[in-house]
Amino acid sequence: MMKSSDVVTPVQLAVTIISTMIGVSLLGIPNFVTEKVGTAAPLSSVLGVLMGGLGILAITLLGRRFPKQTLIGYNQKILGKKLGNFFSIVIILFFLILMGVETRHFAEVIVGSLLPDTPISISIFFMIFLCASISFLSVSTFVYIHFFYLPFIIIPLLIILLPSIKNITFYHLFPITGHDVSIGMLFSGGMNVTQAISNFMVIAMLIPFMKNPKKCIKSGIWGYVIGSLFFIMTITIALAVFGPEEMKHLLWPTLILGQMVQIPGDVLSRVDAILLIAWIFAVFTTLFSYYFLYVRGVAELVRSSKYRLISSLGFPFVFIVALLPKDIYEVYYYVLEVTLGGLILTIIYPMCLLILAIIRKQRGIAE
Amino acid sequence: MSPIFKKSAGSKENKSSLPNSSIIQKAQSVYFTPSIEYNLDLFTSLLQKDADFLLKRFKVFGEIPAVLICLKSLVDMEKIERDIIKQLQDKQHPKNGHISITTYVMEEVLYYTAVGKVKNLAAGLESLLAGKALIFIEGIEQAMALDVYTQEKRSIEQPETERVVRGPRDGFIESLQTNVALLRYRLPVPEFRMEQKEVGTRTKTKIAICYLDDIVNPELVEEVRQRIDKIEIDRILDAGYIEHYIQDDINSPFPQVQNSERPDKVVGNLLEGRVSILVDGSPFALIVPAIFVQFYQTSEDYNERWIITSTIRMIRLVALVFSLTFSSFYVTVLSFHPELIPANFLVAASSGRQGVPFPVVIEVLIMELAMEILREATVRMPQQVGGALSIVGVLVVGQAAVQAGFVSPITVVIMALSTIGSFATPSYNVATAFRVLRFVLIILAGMFGLLGLAVGIMLVLNHMLALRSFGVPYMTPFSPGNYQELKDSFLRFPIQWTKGRPDHLQPQNVKRVKRRQDKTGGSNDEI
Structure with missing residues (x-):
């Protein structure tokens, strides 16, 4: 009964965006940005958020234009079958590779902070297994999972961030524009933030399942803004607490913030364990989105509904990609390179699609 | 729905006539x-x-x-x-x-x-x-x-499995007629429907599908009918047999159908828009669809004051989470991350472990196993022997094992907490599901520390989020969220504030009571 349960509500769409955005990168992002622009990090991250906003705007506008089609569908429609499918494959491959690299990033943090003696492949295996074991299920299950985990991600994050305010040293934030930071530098610092948060493309697979796809713009922007606020907040508070100089020595500043928090009553001596568990949830929801995009995307490309098979086929690929980098520095190198290239796909490409669609006056099937 | 469900639905086509009685x-x-x-x-x-x-x-x-x-x-x-x-x-x-x-x-x-x-x-x-x-x-x-049929039946007694301090004392018995009478007695309205069917080629068991015609979603009733018609079996010895055939996911450890011995509970559920299935020969009524929150609620919750009930419900939820995770968290902390707890606790915990020959995982697993054996033995034993058994259990597991240096005292405390936590759950079948999953979590936590624990919990949660009971998401109202239904989930708001029927059942009319238009209108009729 109740077949209509495979429906995505606007709130669920927004929640999916938030929990997809908050992921692996949250632990290290303050370090990345500060290293480039110093005290201008908050300003720079606002710029980055604005740049990423173009991407979400383009994707939701496309979703409104083609309310019955997913990314794969309107790729074909706008670019023609061959070219469209080519780009779809590129996007799917990008997200698989991104997933591999981020899984490795996750595993490095786990090995570095929790399980120093456990082989890294175990953490990688578990994370991919978690994603692959449920990505073949329905769209509604996908959004329910995002919805359920969000409080468990956000509340611990706030528990870490809000008490840290009392450790703030205000002069760490000044000057807001940084010391001798050129506009180009400001943008390239912002680019780091954009790279970290512009992974919301999975919503292009969800919009056709909305009851009223026209509402996707509003909820898309809300989700994006809330998710970005967490990033800006994390970067600003981390900078204000540690200052630009100390930050350069911290690989995962957010984790250190967690270690500084004290809970009255001495129940747990280290609150960062809670943060780590919340972060594991956050990483899972992010990677789950990537993998879901892969499963649904491939299924639509080959016109099959054997989600189980597709899901298990992707497993070894991601696993191998995750094992490729030699050490954490190489992981960071790959993360930056892959996401930088990814910006073309996640922001510029949807904008081009949108412009093309407008010029050629193409629309999806009306309701 | 999951592909498994579709497959099983498709393979039932060639059901025409089974080998009935050859005579x-x-x-x-x-x-x-x-x-x-x-x-x-x-x-x-x-x-x-x-x-x-x-x-x-x-x-x-x-x-x-x-x-x-x-x-x-x-x-x-x-x-x-x-x-x-x-x-x-x-x-x-x-x-x-x-x-x-x-x-x-x-x-x-x-x-x-x-x-x-x-x-x-x-x-x-x-x-x-x-x-x-x-x-x-x-x-x-x-x-x-x-x-001239007559049947031996016992008298109506208080249900053994769902005891209440305050609430009605009558429970279902084996006779279907009596059970239906108990429901009719509480629901004297013409909308109350009771469709009879016969299941089981040999036992010819009568079952009754009960619902309220103007409340329930007709699609739900149709789905129940279809699932019952698809049953191919020679025997129905208890309502549990029906439950196995109509549930959505056979391989899940979690119950997707609620059962109750209490007529008041069944009536309450019918009034929310659920469907109840009574089976002749079974004192248990099945209620579908079932969602997770129902399994830690009792019918008594609605009789007591709302603040107290809300607190008790939260305690039950905490107890349930405890029973699932507490022992595995203990294993994780002691064997992988001692830095997580303050030094004083750690000293206390590890000093008790001096002389214990096993690693923590093995110690906890052995103790959990001992607890389960004791529990099972207590359930199966005649009541007269049960007392003796619990004395043996307490002495052997509690006192002697610690004195012999076999286990540490803190492990016993942790074990007791997690076992009692599972007993605090009103619903036996959910408590057992969590108890079984606990073993998996302990092994994962013992092998991979906090990561294993987190992964284990996520596997359980993901499974619960993917589960459906007659199309209703199992974790309603937490996800998909529903503010109105949250009022009667892990909290229970005053009955005056919760006037709607649960949305997830998509009932025909959501409002339980129509507001009186104006008070003078009623008195006009009398004149």
């Missing part, structure tokens, strides 16, 4: 004749070995030979003697010669409501086995089937 099949074409001796032979050849087969010859109106057969164990003998045989013997021949004897007997002689005619052996056997008495009259090629 009945053969008897289908055997018709009765006017000779009562011939007719009797048909039955005696089949049933002569049965000790409860009763054959009574007598004369209708004092002249026409007739015979009554029945199965003694199923019928009310007094009724047969007083209401049937005596009437038939005492009355005189019909004065109007044109009327047939059967019609005369059925319409004028017997003041009996449940009378039918039977023409062939198959129907005759079936009515005999259903507790009817058959009367053959010489010269008539039909038999009269009179329902």
Whole structure:
């Protein structure tokens, strides 16, 4: 009964965006940005958020234009079958590779902070297994999972961030524009933030399942803004607490913030364990989105509904990609390179699609 | 729905006729004749070995030979003697010669409501086995089937499994009729429907689908009907058999159908827009669809004050989470991340472990196993022995094991907490599900520390989020979120504030009570 349960509500769409955005990168992002622009990090991250906003705007506008089609569908429609499918494959491959690299990033943090003696492949295996074991299920299950985990991600994050305010040293934030930071530098610092948060493309697979796809713009922007606020907040508070100089020595500043928090009553001596568990949830929801995009995307490309098979086929690929980098520095190198290239796909490409669609006056099937 | 569900739905097409009782099949074409001796032979050849087969010859109106057969164990003998045989013997021949004897007997002689005619052996056997008495009259090629069924049943008692401090004390019994009566008694409205079906090719168990016509979603009733019609089985010995066939995911450890012995609980659920299935021979009513929050709620919750009930519900939830995660968290902390707890605790915990020969995982696993053995033994033992058993359990597991240096005292405390946590759950089947999953979590936590624990918990959560019960997401109202339903989930807001029926059931009318339009309107009618 109740077949209509495979429906995505606007709130669920927004929640999916938030929990997809908050992921692996949250632990290290303050370090990345500060290293480039110093005290201008908050300003720079606002710029980055604005740049990423173009991407979400383009994707939701496309979703409104083609309310019955997913990314794969309107790729074909706008670019023609061959070219469209080519780009779809590129996007799917990008997200698989991104997933591999981020899984490795996750595993490095786990090995570095929790399980120093456990082989890294175990953490990688578990994370991919978690994603692959449920990505073949329905769209509604996908959004329910995002919805359920969000409080468990956000509340611990706030528990870490809000008490840290009392450790703030205000002069760490000044000057807001940084010391001798050129506009180009400001943008390239912002680019780091954009790279970290512009992974919301999975919503292009969800919009056709909305009851009223026209509402996707509003909820898309809300989700994006809330998710970005967490990033800006994390970067600003981390900078204000540690200052630009100390930050350069911290690989995962957010984790250190967690270690500084004290809970009255001495129940747990280290609150960062809670943060780590919340972060594991956050990483899972992010990677789950990537993998879901892969499963649904491939299924639509080959016109099959054997989600189980597709899901298990992707497993070894991601696993191998995750094992490729030699050490954490190489992981960071790959993360930056892959996401930088990814910006073309996640922001510029949807904008081009949108412009093309407008010029050629193409629309999806009306309701 | 998951692909598993679709597959099982598709493979049920070739269900036409199962190998029913072969005797009945053969008897289908055997018709009765006017000779009562011939007719009797048909039955005696089949049933002569049965000790409860009763054959009574007598004369209708004092002249026409007739015979009554029945199965003694199923019928009310007094009724047969007083209401049937005596009437038939005492009355005189019909004065109007044109009327047939059967019609005369059925319409004028017997003041009996449940009378039918039977023409062939198959129907005759079936009515005999259903507790009817058959009367053959010489010269008539039909038999009269009179329902004189009586059944042994126990009296209505307080349910053993769902005890309440404050609330009604009556519980369902095995008889379907009585159970339906208990429901009707609480729901004197014409909208209350009770559809009867027969399941089980051999046991022919009667089941009743109960719902409120103007509330329930018709699609839900249709789905229940279809799932019950698809059941192919020879026996239904308890409601549990039905539950196995109508649930969505067979391989899930979590129950997707609620069961209850309490009529008040069933009525409450019917009024929310759920469907209840009563099974003859089982004191448990099934309620579908079921969502997770229902399993830690009790019917008593609505009788007590809302602040207290809300607190108690949260305590139950905490107990449930404890029973799942506490022992594995202990394993994680002691064997991988001692830095997580303050040094004082750590010293206390590890000093007790001095001399314990096993690693923490093994110690906890052994203790959990011992606890489960004790629990199972206590359930299976007769009540008189149970007391002795618990003394042995307490002494051996608690005292002696610690003194022997076999386990550390803190492990015993942790074990006790997690076991008692699972006992605090009102619903036995969810508590057992969590107890089984606990073992998996302990092993994961023992091997991979906090990561293993987190992954284990996420696997359980993901499974619960993917689960559906008759299309309703199992984790409603947490995800998909529903503010109105959260008022009656892990909290219970005042009844005055929760006037709506749960949205996830998509009932026909969401409002439980219409607001009174104006007070003068009512009094006008009286004038």
